Amino acid sequence: MNNRTIGFGEQVEGYPIPVLNERAVRASAGILFLGALITFMNAWLKGNFQPTRVFVLAFLMDFAIRLFVNPKYSPSFMLGQWIVRKQIPEYVGVLAAV
DSSP: OOOOOOSSSSSOOTOOSSSEHHHHHHHHHHHHHHHHOOOOHHHHHHHHHHHHHHHHHHHHHHHHHHTTGGGGOOHHHHHHHHHHHTTTOOOOEOOOOO
């Protein structure tokens, strides 16, 4: 296994290209969607935009970590991996930027 800190995806035995666990990616997307739904509904129904501002900043930081460092260090991805930890991983290939 390759322990690169900066890169996209991880090397898993049996796959010739870097991969990500599709289940963890989807769980991470669900976590971010839930956060967005809660904060935007709070802004719409109560007129309180402060949680939305905080969420947007956290969302941008999360995605910056995913894009420029490595998805496995993203807080939402870590939580998503923990949620699906007892499921069989479904690995999908990622484009390697070389």
